[in-house]
Amino acid sequence: MLPGLLILAVFVFWPLIYSIPLAFTDYSVVGDMHFVGMKNFQKAFSDSDFIAALKNSIQYVIIVPIIQLISLAFAVALNQKMRGVKVFRTLFYFPVITSTVAVSIVWSWLLSSGGLINKILLGTNILSEKISWLSNDQTALWVLMFITTWKGVGYYMVIYLAGLQSVPGELTEAARIDRASSIQIFFKILIPMLKPQVVMCSLMSVMSAIKVFDEPFVLTKGGPGNSTLTASLYIYQKGFQNFDFGYAAALSLILSVIILFFSLFVKLYNRKK
Amino acid sequence: MFNIKKKIAVSAITMGLVIGTMGCGAAPSTAQKNDGDKETIEFWTISLQPTFNDYFEKLIADFEGANPNVTINWKDYPKDTIQDKLLTSIASDNAPDVVNLNADMTLTLGDKSALANAEEFISDETKNSFFDGIYGATKVEDKALALPWYTTIPIIYINESLLKDAGIPTENYPTTAAEYYDWAIDVKKKTNLYGMAMEANIREILGSAGVPVFNEDYTELLINKPEAVEVIKEFQKLYADSANPKENLDQETRAQLYNSKQVVSVYSGTTFVNKFKTTAPDVYQNTTVIPVPFEHSVTTTMYLGVPDKSKHKEMAFKFAEFVSNPDNQLEFSKTANTIPSTKKTIEDPYFKESDGSLESQIKIAAASGLEKSKEIPVPQHILEKVNRDLQDILFNDKDVQEGLDKIVEEVNKQLKD
Numbered sequence: 001m002l003p004g005l006l007i008l009a010v011f012v013f014w015p016l017i018y019s020i021p022l023a024f025t026d027y028s029v030v031g032d033m034h035f036v037g038m039k040n041f042q043k044a045f046s047d048s049d050f051i052a053a054l055k056n057s058i059q060y061v062i063i064v065p066i067i068q069l070i071s072l073a074f075a076v077a078l079n080q081k082m083r084g085v086k087v088f089r090t091l092f093y094f095p096v097i098t099s100t101v102a103v104s105i106v107w108s109w110l111l112s113s114g115g116l117i118n119k120i121l122l123g124t125n126i127l128s129e130k131i132s133w134l135s136n137d138q139t140a141l142w143v144l145m146f147i148t149t150w151k152g153v154g155y156y157m158v159i160y161l162a163g164l165q166s167v168p169g170e171l172t173e174a175a176r177i178d179r180a181s182s183i184q185i186f187f188k189i190l191i192p193m194l195k196p197q198v199v200m201c202s203l204m205s206v207m208s209a210i211k212v213f214d215e216p217f218v219l220t221k222g223g224p225g226n227s228t229l230t231a232s233l234y235i236y237q238k239g240f241q242n243f244d245f246g247y248a249a250a251l252s253l254i255l256s257v258i259i260l261f262f263s264l265f266v267k268l269y270n271r272k273k
Numbered sequence: 274m275f276n277i278k279k280k281i282a283v284s285a286i287t288m289g290l291v292i293g294t295m296g297c298g299a300a301p302s303t304a305q306k307n308d309g310d311k312e313t314i315e316f317w318t319i320s321l322q323p324t325f326n327d328y329f330e331k332l333i334a335d336f337e338g339a340n341p342n343v344t345i346n347w348k349d350y351p352k353d354t355i356q357d358k359l360l361t362s363i364a365s366d367n368a369p370d371v372v373n374l375n376a377d378m379t380l381t382l383g384d385k386s387a388l389a390n391a392e393e394f395i396s397d398e399t400k401n402s403f404f405d406g407i408y409g410a411t412k413v414e415d416k417a418l419a420l421p422w423y424t425t426i427p428i429i430y431i432n433e434s435l436l437k438d439a440g441i442p443t444e445n446y447p448t449t450a451a452e453y454y455d456w457a458i459d460v461k462k463k464t465n466l467y468g469m470a471m472e473a474n475i476r477e478i479l480g481s482a483g484v485p486v487f488n489e490d491y492t493e494l495l496i497n498k499p500e501a502v503e504v505i506k507e508f509q510k511l512y513a514d515s516a517n518p519k520e521n522l523d524q525e526t527r528a529q530l531y532n533s534k535q536v537v538s539v540y541s542g543t544t545f546v547n548k549f550k551t552t553a554p555d556v557y558q559n560t561t562v563i564p565v566p567f568e569h570s571v572t573t574t575m576y577l578g579v580p581d582k583s584k585h586k587e588m589a590f591k592f593a594e595f596v597s598n599p600d601n602q603l604e605f606s607k608t609a610n611t612i613p614s615t616k617k618t619i620e621d622p623y624f625k626e627s628d629g630s631l632e633s634q635i636k637i638a639a640a641s642g643l644e645k646s647k648e649i650p651v652p653q654h655i656l657e658k659v660n661r662d663l664q665d666i667l668f669n670d671k672d673v674q675e676g677l678d679k680i681v682e683e684v685n686k687q688l689k690d
Contacts, residue, residue: 029364030387043690048683049658105525112520114535132519135668220521221657225665240357242654243385 023250028243040250050251052226053234054258056141060209060230061262063145067205068198071153075160076186089161093154100151104218107147108134134220137227144215144228152208156201163197164190199270206262211255231255312585313344314592315369317359319575322349328608336595343588359580363387368580370589371596374419376650379411379576380491383418384652389579391417394590402599407574407614410648414490419576420590421614422597423605425542426570426639426646427481429453429469434559435537439463446563450482453566454507457516460537467515467536472522473667474660476571477540478508480649483568491652494659494684497677505666505673512667519668524548532556540565542573543610543639546631560631562638570642571649574614612639619643655684 023040027033044050078089095103110116111133121127133143167190175185191198213232216222222229222237235255239248321329333345348369350358356378362368374382382388392400392415399420400408407421433443441463447453457468471477475496479486482504485495495501511517518536520526528548530536534556539545550557564570577593579586595601602613603621610632613619624640627633651659659680666676 028385029360030382030385108521108526109529112526113518114530114533130515132668134521135519135664137665137669221661223521223661223664224668225662227665229661237654237657241381241657243360243381244654 019249019252022246023253025246026244027246027249029245030243033246036246040247041254043247044251044254049226049229050231050234053222053229053231054255056226056229057210057212057231057255058258059141060145060148060212061206063149064202064205064209067149067152067156068201070149071156071201072160072194074153074157075164076190078157079161079164089158092157095151096154098151100214101218103151104147104215108219111143135224137224140220140224140228144212144219147215147219148209148212152205156205159197159201160194163194167193195270199267202266202270203263206266207259210259210262311342311344312588313346314371314585314589315346315348316371316592317355317369318347318349318373319352319355319375320349321373325605325609328605332596332601332604336592340588340591343592345592363580363582366582368582370579370583370585371593372578372580373422374576374578376411376574376576376648377653377656379419379578380413380650381653382578382580383411383413383416384491387581388418389581389583389586389590391420391579391590391593394579394587395420395594399594399598402615402617403597404614404616404643404646406569406645406647407572410574410650411576419578420593420597421648422575422577423602423609423611424572424574424614424646424648425544426572426612426642427477427540427542427565428562428635428638428642429538429540429565430531430545431538431561431563432531432534432556432559433561434555435464435466435534436460443561447566450567454511454516457511457538458514461514461516464537466534467518467530468538469511469517470522470527470530470536470539471517473508473664475651475656475663476649478663478667479504480571480647481565481567481569486649486651491650492688494655494681494688496659497674497681501677502673505663505677508667509670509673513670521664528552543612543635546635550631557631562631562634564638564642568645569647570645572612572646574648610636612643652688655687658687659684
């Protein structure tokens with residue numbers, strides 16, 4: 001246990017703790033470090049790019065209920081005894097284990113103005129002219145959300161599937177004998193039994209949504225304008241492109257507080273229910 | 274109670290080990306040890322191994338032969354990791370002595386005073402050997418942050434078979450920016466394919482057009498002047514007419530569009546040919562190239578910088594001068610199909626000889642663009658923002674003057690901070 005703890009201490013806890021004092025400095029790796037008090041935090045709240053990035057990250061939370069509902073629906077569907085169910089389970093899980101970069105590149109081809117999606121939509125007369133999905137400030141963020149959902153569904157589906165398979169068969173059988181409908185069984189038995197999984201998946205999903213990085217990093221670099229700039233991407237750019245690690249640490253702390261707030265909200269909401 | 278004590282003890286041991294491990298990490302430099310009078314120069318390049326091992330092994334042997342007390346320790350890193358590696362090495366006082374940087378990294382590191390002033394170490398002859406637009410680009414407040422090395426000059430690749438199919442003449446290609454824009458719109462109308470592929474970024478659009486991007490010491494962005502507004506409006510029209518694709522046109526995307534014959538002409542560097550030579554041989558056979566018809570050929574240059582923390586600055590600059598001298602640049606151009614940054618090298622007959630191949634045409638077209646070459650470095654922390662906001666104006670048809678004023682105001686505020 002100690003080696004594992006040691007690795008965590010060096011690579012997780014130490015950087016985590018060290019980022020707190022760092023947020024009050026102008027540390028840039030290559031220059032001298034000075035204490036700057038609350039300057040980084042004051043700068044953050046007047047930084048229009050960071051505010052825009054935070055708004056986008058919070059808007060990304062919209063995908064949480066969507067991704068959870070789709071995952072749950074797939075889990076229920078794939079919990080049936082039918083032929084080839086294992087193949088479907090594997091197929092749905094496949095996007096999860098595929099590299100985000102590879103997935104993003106393929107999606108960028110599909111979504112390009114001369115890509116397959118435009119061809120299909122034009123061919124079926126759904127669109128009258130091509131849309132540059134990732135270059136349009138009205139569609140770009142929604143497209144990224146869609147890709148995140150597509151990639152994440154399989155992960156949560158597996159957790160829900162495990163939860164469904166641990167529900168004792170006697171409960172549903174007894175309900176059926178009492179003439180409960182499938183819908184009643186789902187809402188009155190399965191959902192309450194899945195509560196631990198729902199809470200965990202919602203929490204993880206909220207955290208992942210707010211700190212989303214890969215998709216905008218690979219596909220749009222945050223553009224056009226600030227339309228797909230997320231807080232994590234902005235923090236990365238400040239730290240690793242501007243070498244402004246002090247400011248990046250301050251932004252990370254603000255983001256952590258926001259994630260904590262959303263996580264507590266999800267937890268309390270589920271506890272009340 | 275016992276449990277609490279036990280937990281405290283485990284925590285203390287863990288922290289002790291952590292701190293101990295950190296102490297071990299701060300080992301002294303291994304690359305810069307002096308063994309008697311012998312100096313070891315650590316030389317970092319970007320993505321050149323193993324393709325060019327033979328060239329560099331000979332180059333290093335020649336330098337070591339002429340300087341018997343010097344050993345060159347050559348390391349090569351991928352483009353994506355070299356910056357992080359350099360940062361950590363500087364932070365841990367383990368900086369390399371000569372490092373391959375692009376213009377943006379040079380400017381960013383220079384801004385943090387992390388690079389030594391080349392002008393204190395190199396001769397006037399060396400200074401004057403480079404093209405002014407390339408050497409001067411990384412000079413800030415009379416401080417030369419790095420020596421130019423090899424460069425890439427943009428040219429225009431044209432798929433002539435697509436033009437012939439649409440009955441468009443394959444001679445008298447555009448020689449000015451205005452002619453090229455009109456030509457691209459005309460090509461779009463006649464072929465229903467994109468006429469051109471230039472990325473919506475500050476260098477390709479504004480830099481090529483000769484619009485001043487920064488003031489001399491890079492403290493002020495200048496892209497909201499009337500000439501910039503005119504160029505952006507011109508490009509808005511190109512996007513509105515679908516003459517230029519509304520995409521993030523990195524090299525891969527350009528190659529994908531060109532290989533699949535969705536675009537007739539592409540603005541790119543001399544090595545772009547490698548992206549379609551084997552994957553789309555029919556495109557290769559029907560391609561011709563012309564020099565860029567713009568005010569400037571905006572180069573993508575590799576520089577050689579010496580970190581200020583190097584303990585062997587004098588020898589490091591001597592080696593950097595050697596690597597970037599006209600003779601060695603000529604050899605490297607022949608080996609790697611790059612374009613040199615030294616004036617004397619480009620006078621070599623090699624850059625005028627043609628064996629009729631596309632590669633020869635590329636070499637000649639690129640070399641002819643060197644006279645109007647200009648490197649336009651943009652500090653990395655504002656590069657992404659400016660390009661994102663430019664894309665927004667161009668792709669989403671925003672008000673140009675208002676948009677550029679906003680970019681300038683926000684970026685200049687950042688530059689002052």
